[in-house]
Amino acid sequence: MFDKIDPRSPTPLYEQIAGRIRVAIAAGELEGGHNLSSVRQLASTLRVNPATVVQAYRELEREGFVELRHGAGTFVRGVSEQRKKSERVRGAAQLVRGLLAEAARLGVNGEDLRTALDHELGRKVP
Amino acid sequence: MFDKIDPRSPTPLYEQIAGRIRVAIAAGELEGGHNLSSVRQLASTLRVNPATVVQAYRELEREGFVELRHGAGTFVRGVSEQRKKSERVRGAAQLVRGLLAEAARLGVNGEDLRTALDHELGRKVP
DNA sequence: CCAAGTGTATCGTTGTACTAATACAGTAAG
DNA sequence: CTTACTGTATTAGTACAACGATACACTTGG
Structure with missing residues (x-):
């Protein structure tokens, strides 16, 4: 899902990350309960700081797409x-x-x- | 035209200024050839730095609404x-x-x- | 219980947009 | 010409967003 992420793009890294996941959820590719990659794991994959991934996850949380559970992981929210x-x-x-x-x-x-x-x-x- | 301009608004001052003039031109209130207030004059009226007014005028120039003539003034462009x-x-x-x-x-x-x-x-x- | 994983919180650095300050250069009326 | 007006250009200061570094706190499987 994350083959290409562009650090030199005018759109912020965390927006690019959030964008990919957002459309994947909206398109039904990621169903409710799905466990997303951990902050550190995804950060390592993307060669990005963990805090940047957190920012992306937080944005998705505000929008109601995912749920962050302290110590457990980040999960896609089931929505009817x-x-x-x-x-x-x-x-x-x-x-x-x-x-x-x-x-x-x-x-x-x-x-x-x-x-x-x-x-x-x-x-x-x- | 410039009774209220809000320095605390999230939209930049130069955008507010350009916006007023832009709609005035688009609405036909300001016809082609009209001489706009000088940079310093308008800046003084609005209690704003001249450079800020310049930035507004430049934006309108890029959009083709006005023409800045060095030493002469800023004029509304006539458009059919x-x-x-x-x-x-x-x-x-x-x-x-x-x-x-x-x-x-x-x-x-x-x-x-x-x-x-x-x-x-x-x-x-x- | 505890170890290895998870998210959380805080801080510092960097880049960029906005605004202002000030010195420069062209135009035109007297 | 001179003067008083025009826009122009460069620089600096402030605020804020983006990104990263690091130490902290919670959860879960063994």
Whole structure:
């Protein structure tokens, strides 16, 4: 899962790490109860400091994707399909609000955004 | 135009300044050729360092909204309605691509985004 | 119980964004 | 020309995020 991680990328290491795991969970590749690599183990694999892995795990914990158990390990949280969907909707709403704020800042209206989104989505799934 | 500017806001001062002017231009309140306040003048008005105003003007220049003329002043660029629209479309597309990248990072799919966008827009313009 | 594993907490170094200070260079009206 | 205005460039200080180093505390299998 972690063949390529780029230390020179503008996106922080811990974000890259969290990102991989996040999508793996969201895609169902990692099921609830799965025991993730330990902090030191993953850090060693990635040639990264353990604290950086911890930061990634903490972010995933705040988002409700994993659970850190002191002395035991880090485990993927089991979430129902129902919950998964509502979480996706909540996440989407938050993203869209950010988008609208940014758009207002640039003088771009909502209709332009809808058109652009349809255009981008249409390209991917025609 | 600059009654309230917040030094304690998380958004940088120069972004706040650029934002006001940007929307004013996009909304047509400032027409092409209009001479903006000088760097020092605006800085004095806002109780801010001139270099901060310069940074705002530079950002607007990169985006093609204004033109800085050494020794003369800073002027609003005249842009045709056609160009304005295409610029808006370009800006919207860029924003949406960023949104999609962020969404992928979080495991949110495009359909969820479209639903969320429609929802948010529907609330504002029912 | 205890040893080897796990996460936790704290601190220091580094890099970068933001803001300011100050000296420089072009323009144009008188 | 001169002067009073414009933008330009360089530098410094501050704040904060990212990353790493190291010592601590909990859990579990033997």
